[in-house]
Amino acid sequence: DVKVTQSSRYLVKRTGEKVFLECVQDMDHENMFWYRQDPGLGLRLIYFSYDVKMKEKGDIPEGYSVSREKKERFSLILESASTNQTSMYLCASSRSPTEAFFGQGTRLTVV
């Protein structure tokens, strides 16, 4: 069974903290993605990666960075968390050009 695992289901962080969201997939997929989900806005792409050490900006990269040191792991980093980054974060992976598989999501609250 395919698996995309996000390290935390719920996180509460303080404004200004550096936050790491981790995602691991066990399907040997080359593509990995980070989306954020907000009511009424659907899913918006933050960053994606087509290969190890490769990254590309999505639609809303400001305030975020990513790291992909190994094929199976894709990390999202909030350099200095702000309250407007309170959201649900979803990681996904795919093998082009087939469908993407999603993790359970991390609900991040920044206070």
Place this chain on the structure above:
Amino acid sequence: GNSVTQMEGPVTLSEEAFLTINCTYTATGYPSLFWYVQYPGEGLQLLLKATKADDKGSNKGFEATYRKETTSFHLEKGSVQVSDSAVYFCALMSSSNTGKLIFGQGTTLQVKP
């Protein structure tokens, strides 16, 4: 650029009612089209897909047909159940950006007994 537009929700239906959730898209080339479903507290799951014009995707009683002439991929089910209550997302994968999904805003469906 590429985009997906879904009908506004929430949609509230009685059990066994007919469901339609409208989805239209804007894209260059020949995208693949998807419907994903998100049950409460869970991540997204693929519900069905279609990769070329006139293809019909189907799963769990849900259907959607890829209509290139109207740039649409409407989701339908003949008889909904309470267990179908969820958020439904229409998405496209551009033929020129393989693997990158662009989503609509999602439609919440609530089915009452």
